[in-house]
Amino acid sequence: MSNEVLYLSRSDIDSLAIPMHAVIEMTESALREKSRGKAIMPAKHWISPAGERFFSAMSGALLESGAVTCKWQSGSPENAKLGLPYITGLLLLNDLATGRARAVMDSTWITAQRTAAATAVAAKYLACSTPRTLAIIGCGVQGRTNLQALRIIHSSLCELRAFDIDPDRAKAYVAEAASTHGIAACSFPSVREAVADADIVVTCGPIVSNGDRIIQGRWLKPGALLVTLDYDCYLDPLAINQFDAVFTDDVEQVEHLKEYGFFAALPESLMELGTVFQAPGHARKGEADRILSVNLGLAIEDTAVADLIDQDARAKGVGTILQL
Amino acid sequence: MSNEVLYLSRSDIDSLAIPMHAVIEMTESALREKSRGKAIMPAKHWISPAGERFFSAMSGALLESGAVTCKWQSGSPENAKLGLPYITGLLLLNDLATGRARAVMDSTWITAQRTAAATAVAAKYLACSTPRTLAIIGCGVQGRTNLQALRIIHSSLCELRAFDIDPDRAKAYVAEAASTHGIAACSFPSVREAVADADIVVTCGPIVSNGDRIIQGRWLKPGALLVTLDYDCYLDPLAINQFDAVFTDDVEQVEHLKEYGFFAALPESLMELGTVFQAPGHARKGEADRILSVNLGLAIEDTAVADLIDQDARAKGVGTILQL
Structure with a gap:
């Protein structure tokens, strides 16, 4: 041996x-x-x-x-x-x-690649049929790899909207993205402006105990998919019940995170991402549904x-x- | 950096x-x-x-x-x-x-060294004042390092008794121990015979779901210290209440192991090994006390x-x- x-x-x-x-x-x-x-x-x-x-x-x-x-x-x-x-x-x-x-x-x-890849898998099954606009909240490593992975799964994505707590970071990010991917890209001074009109939103800020928790379900347009990579750090505690469907890569681990002060409320109808593989009916049901996918990232x-x-x-x- | x-x-x-x-x-x-x-x-x-x-x-x-x-x-x-x-x-x-x-x-x-070292720390505070006889149940790596560590803390140890489910392994072990440490060493055909008359007993078999769980408190002589390195795999489920004091290196982790099918019963008076550092009165109270130390091994x-x-x-x- x-x-x-x-x-x-x-x-x-x-x-x-x-x-x-x-x-x-x-x-x-x-x-x-x-x-x-x-x-x-x-x-x-x-x-x-x-x-x-x-x-x-x-x-x-x-x-x-x-x-x-x-x-x-x-x-x-x-x-x-x-x-x-x-x-x-x-x-x-x-x-x-x-x-x-x-x-x-x-x-x-x-970590950088598989997290973005998992976003792409969620978006493959849960995004609307021809997503055009992507919003990235948090312009670091994940902002870059998620854009790359999502463009592979949804080549229809042609507009990028971005927000970062550091506006210069957001500006540098959109300039780089426009040059690398040849898409329209713009940074915004607030999360709410960045997510408006987006078909897919990815939040990828740091995982911290004192997250802003500001995003409301109604900030998103009908048909939008929100993928959170930073637990609920950007999500208003009430927002989780403002979606037509909520998925997660692992139900047990989301529940476990409650012990650490995350996800105070979870919907009863929380579904595991893997269920989308079992039958087409488990994925997006209507084009206007707002869908949340809490992607914790799995071992x-x-x-x-x-x-x-x-x-x-x-x-x-x-x-x-x-x-x- | x-x-x-x-x-x-x-x-x-x-x-x-x-x-x-x-x-x-x-x-x-x-x-x-x-x-x-x-x-x-x-x-x-x-x-x-x-x-x-x-x-x-x-x-x-x-x-x-x-x-x-x-x-x-x-x-x-x-x-x-x-x-x-x-x-x-x-x-x-x-x-x-x-x-x-x-x-x-x-x-x-x-793993081999620190586990034996932790046995030695337990024995430093919990063994009788001049232990002479050591019994080792399970003659593998831990059998060797535990003997070495215990002889450093208790140089009075001059007799070794050993048992292994493979009698040849036990014989080879006692021959090696006698030669390395210059002590009287003998292997026995049963656990009960090996532990009889021992001042310190260490069980270090494999951690398995179907352990023999045979050792009774009354098999040990008054004043004996039993240190288990293999959870309760050698310990009769009733034995845990036949000791005058039961210690463990981590109370929380012992309780956690119940989920995995170990330690069906634990005494109410389970004490953490660390308490012996706080005051002399927390260690051995009487020379005739039978004491159990469940050493899980800590990160x-x-x-x-x-x-x-x-x-x-x-x-x-x-x-x-x-x-x-």
Whole structure:
């Protein structure tokens, strides 16, 4: 049995240039495996030592794929001052049958990509039929990867509206997006203006205990899909009941987050995203429905993408082989 | 800010030759930090994909030491057939203030050493005044490290009694122990015979759902200390109320284990091991008391020892520097 483990740095993973459409396929595959009852995923656990810094461990197993991972990350709004991205971390990938470590890798690429890929999967099944306008609230890493992933699933998207608490950040973001994607892009001074007229809205600010929680259901146009990547940090506590349907990638984990002060209210009809794979009738019902998808980000999405990265890196001879 | 992380393999860590007494000191230091309310330690989480294999993630933070770790391991009785130790795994050590990864290291050395060190801390405060006889139930890695650690704390230990479900394993173990430690050592065909007359008993078999659960309180002599490292796998369900005092390293985690089918009954007077640091009166009360210490093994013990290893390895230039 091999006594070796593969180490992949962020630049190793970048060098693989795995395309977003492959990440979207793997993420949908993981969500489908989960919907067949072939995933194991304990609740994330958190350590909050001081201020807004958190550490979190997320583990997940895909029983059909035979892979299991643990991702250990830390995030803080303070990271920017340290010259670091909002989240840093590493991921451990193991073989499910033998328990042995297969790879240790940077987790930031996976987190950025699979979270956007999961937004794309939600939008594939839950957005209106020809979405044209996307609003991004929070113009960081996720703002960039979500735009990229959504344009792959919905090539009809041709207008970008953006908001950030730092207006200069929003301006730089829309300039970059217009240049990269060749779409009309504009930043707005308020969240309410940014989300107006958008067919798809993605909130991707930091996850903090004192979020603004301002977005009302009626701010969104009929037919809009709102995907929150930052729990309910941008969502008015009453708004959750102003949608025609509310989905989440994992019902159990949303309920678990109540213990940490998020999601004071949840609708009784909360549906799991995986149900959309079971029958077409489980996805969007009417073109004018306002739909909310609370995408927490799942450990098994990490597992599926890490498995893909490990296989690709080994095929290409990328990374550092270490003795266990 | 450094963009590097230190990798330490098992053989890197072995080469440091960190003495057991240093591990015992760090383990006691972590338990003391916890007893002052300066530790954060979410419940372990488990993935049990099939058979007796488990994966577990354990994270912990020491607020005064400024270190935080996540240990990701897999164990199975099947590992022996694969030529692997019962538990394999890796540990991630991060800086508490910035969240950055400091080190990725083999976890098996730490697990073997800190578990034995915690037994020694329990025995330092809870064993009778001059223990002479030690019984080891389960003659694997922990059987070896526990003997070593206990002999450091109680140099009066001069007789070893051992049992293993594989009698040949027990025989090899006692031969090795007699030769290494120069003590009288004998293996026995039953648990009951092995534990009779022992001042300190350590059970360190595999953690399995179908444990024998046979040890009765009255099998132990007056004044004995029983330390279980394998939850209640060797403990009769009624035995837990046959002790004069029952301690555990973490009350919350013992209670959490009920969800996984362990510890059907727990005494009302369950005390946390850390209370022994607060006042002498919290430790052993009478020489004839039979005392049970359920040592689950804590994430913060890993944290303290990993911190020591990282500092020692950097001072000695051991390990592989990797880019994040």
